[in-house]
Amino acid sequence: MTDDGQLELVAAARRPTGRPVARVVVDTPLAHLDRLFDYAVPTELDSDVVPGCRVKVRFAGRLSDAYVAERGDGSTHEGTLAPIVKVVSSEPVLTPDTLALCREVADRWAGTLPDVLRLAVPPRQARVEARPSVPPTSELPDVVDVTWQPWPDGPGFVAALAAGASPRACWSALPHRDPARAVAEAVLATVHSGRGAVVCVPDARDLAHWDAVFSEVLGAGRHVLLTAGEKPAARYRAYLAAARGVVHVVLGTRSAALAPVARLGLVVIWDDGDDSYAEPRAPYPHAREVLLMRAARHGAGVLVAGFARTAEAQSLVASGWCVDLVADPTIRRRAWPQVEVTDGSVDGGAPARLPREVFAAVRSSDGPVLVQVPRRGYRTSLACQVCRSPARCRACEGPLVQTGRDAAVTCRWCGTSASPWTCGECGSGRLRAPVVGQLRTAEEYAAAFPSRTVVTSGGASVLDQVEGDDVLVLATPGAEPRVAGGYDVVVLMDTWLALTRDDVRVEEEAHRRWFNALALGRERRRAVVVGDPQALQALVRVDPVGLAERELESRAQTHLPPVGRLAVVEGPAEVVAELAGRDWPAAAEVLGPVPAPDPALAQLVLRVPRRDGTALSAQLRAVAAERSAAKLPPVRVRIDPHRF
Structure with a gap:
């Protein structure tokens, strides 16, 4: 019963029973029971059982929550219908449109209707429900553009x-x-x-x-x-x-x-x-x-x-x-800041942590400055100063970090202290930080610009707004506070770090965060970006549309969303191996099984043209229903995951 046409056919096939019937969506996690069930409506509840209301029904031997999807006069059920036990509330919280939408969402993402309803309809609050909603009393303003x-x-x-x-x-x-x-x-x-x-x-x-x-x-x-x-x-x-x-x-x-x-x-x-x-x-x-x-x-x-x-x-x-x-x-060109890109080097030397272009821009500024740093924390990665080998924990081989100027060097995985530390490769006891967070960067900027008020925003401490022309804000991506009139200078640090993640969306996501930061700058003012000039031309031209066109072309070549439809299935290795051998849509590409992020599981990737997306989702829903009916553990299915 996935659309109005099917509902009409089923209704026409029902035989009269002489008693009113309610067809309900039962809140159950079992995929093979993802359908409507018929229940008799007791005479004393007839006026309260309305489409969209919450009820209690006896299901699989226990009292379960349910929504009334529709009312009818007959049922195809051969036996005696169980009655609705209780009307929790006669408030029609599930509208027909919402029900149809949730069914479509469940089918599109190979899920179940009850799972989507839990996302759509908030838990009941009896006191709130007892009060009428107050309509607006003010006059609607005229249309403006x-x-x-x-x-x-x-x-x-x-x-x-x-x-x-x-x-x-x-x-x-x-x-x-x-x-x-x-x-x-x-x-x-x-x-x-x-x-x-x-x-x-x-x-x-x-x-x-x-x-x-x-x-x-x-x-x-x-x-x-x-x-x-x-x-x-x-x-x-x-x-x-x-x-x-x-x-x-x-x-x-x-x-x-x-x-x-x-x-x-x-x-x-x-x-x-x-x-x-x-x-x-x-x-x-x-x-x-x-x-x-x-x-x-x-x-x-x-x-x-x-x-x-x-x-x-x-x-x-x-x-x-x-x-x-x-x-x-x-x-468009006038609205965005003028972007200058530098790799931080001077005459072919090693890149400086605080490039001279950044130093000059901040020093010449007479307004607020924003510095975006891709990592929060202090020294988020450590290595040997002499041989450059990564610094590792003696107990678990995890990476070492330092959370503050006076904090001890500890393991990021197990928390074991590593002070004093000795390099296992060359025996040196000196550490360097290839990657530093906004807290350490803030110390460097405070030392370089003592006349400015340096504040940080990121992690558990995110600022919504800052004030003052002398403020210098060190913020992680997405945590940049607003300032009245915009920032006089915007600096994007360590852009290379944002492009090193193993993710198909890495370039798109990095540029999204950079454009959002640049949008906080004043018109025709200066922005300095530290990174590879060849990789950052979309920022120089301020051309998000051109970048999106190239990204879309790349997705087309690799048959990835939105050009294709992608499904990622995770479960025990033997189950995933069996699924890999199934008959999927004719044009499907079966990639895997491969190890999943969880070492106890395996992962299978199914890739199909967009036209076959509906068929792929239907087959994956059938797999979930088969396993549910057989009382087997479910597999995790993600359709077009945002991160893959």
């Missing part, structure tokens, strides 16, 4: 939404044109057309700023925040406001992608390459793909936005499904 003026097609995009159309675009944002305000103006136009919107941002730091801007542009009470990090009562209150149709705009993190917004007219995702959009719980959907599925289902408008661009977003432009919303080249 002020922020969209630098983009030739921007005002037209907003006007189309206001007219009830559904334009789809990938938008390259510019520094100092607040993306939150631009999106809020697009959402306001959508609401004027009588439709709703769902907007996703990466994390709570972004959410606070976007919330304030949305309240200003839309008016108080016209949107709700929906995020897994909210307190349970606040999250459930926001969910009910949307499910009841009182509020038509939902702003949140990845959990908002499944929000029950009626008459959906626009979906927006900001900075879609951020790791936080990938759900860490089964079936591991990605918020961007969920939003695109919703847009296709409802014919809604789409806005995939960011300072950088992913290969997935570029594929939407390349296919013609989305238009490319970019600013005029002259305006």
Whole structure:
């Protein structure tokens, strides 16, 4: 029963029983029971059992939670139907649209419907549920498009939404044109057309700023925040406001992608390459793909936005499904800082830790300075000063680190102290740090620029905003605080380190973090990037679209998402070996088995053309159902994982 047509066929085949029947989704982890079950509706509960409500049913000998998917007058079940035991709440929290969406998400990512429902519907809060949702009382402001003026097609995009159309675009944002305000103006136009919107941002730091801007542009009470990090009562209150149709705009993190917004007219995702959009719980959907599925289902408008661009977003432009919303080249060049790249060397000598170009830029600056460092901590890697051999723990051979200036040298794996340390290769007792974190770098900058106030942001101590023209901020990627008017100088340190990870997205992810940092700089001011000039030309040209085009071409050559569909299966070696020999879609490439990150498991990679993605997911769901029915341990299946 995966679509409306199947539900109609099944309903037509049911025989009358003379008693009302409820078809329910039972909250069970067993994949072979991922379907609707019929239960009789007792007379005394008839008025309370409504589609979308929560009930209790007897299932497999125990009392289980369930949602009512639909009501009917008959059942194909040959025996006597078990009755619904209890109505937990008659509040219809599972709308038909949300149910259909969750079924589609489960099928797309080879998961089960109950797993997706746990992501979509927050736990019940009885006190919150007993109170009515309060509708907005303020008058809806007029449509504006002020922020969209630098983009030739921007005002037209907003006007189309206001007219009830559904334009789809990938938008390259510019520094100092607040993306939150631009999106809020697009959402306001959508609401004027009588439709709703769902907007996703990466994390709570972004959410606070976007919330304030949305309240200003839309008016108080016209949107709700929906995020897994909210307190349970606040999250459930926001969910009910949307499910009841009182509020038509939902702003949140990845959990908002499944929000029950009626008459959906626009979906927006900001900075879609951020790791936080990938759900860490089964079936591991990605918020961007969920939003695109919703847009296709409802014919809604789409806005995939960011300072950088992913290969997935570029594929939407390349296919013609989305238009490319970019600013005029002259305006774009003027908006971004002027980037200078240096490898840190002088006359062919060894690179300096604090290159003269960086020193000169910071010294000549009369405003705040941002220095992005790829690693947090102090000295995150140690080696012998004489022979350059990596420093290892005597107990477990783990890498040695130092967490502070006066801290002892310890093992990163087992925590054993390694002071005093002696190199096993040459006998030297002197250590060097090939890689240092932002704390150690902050000490170096404080010594070089004693007139500046040096602060750090990263790890457990992330700053939202800083003040003062003399401030020098050392921040890890993603932890850069805002400063009024922007930074006078932006420095990107050790860019080579960000490109050394073994990951197919390494270049795309590194540039995404660098563009986000550069966007904090003032217009036409200076940015210094320390790294290989040949590898950083996209930064020099400030060309995220060109980088995305090259990344998409590379994915096409290797048949990786978004061009192809990829499934990663993890489980015991003997199980994975058996799966490798199965009959998969004709065009499937079977890679493996190979050892998984967990040494106790093996890993199998299945790669198919995009057209065969649905068939591959269906086969993997069948594998999960077979193992569940046989009471065998499940295998872990990830479809198009964000990291692979």
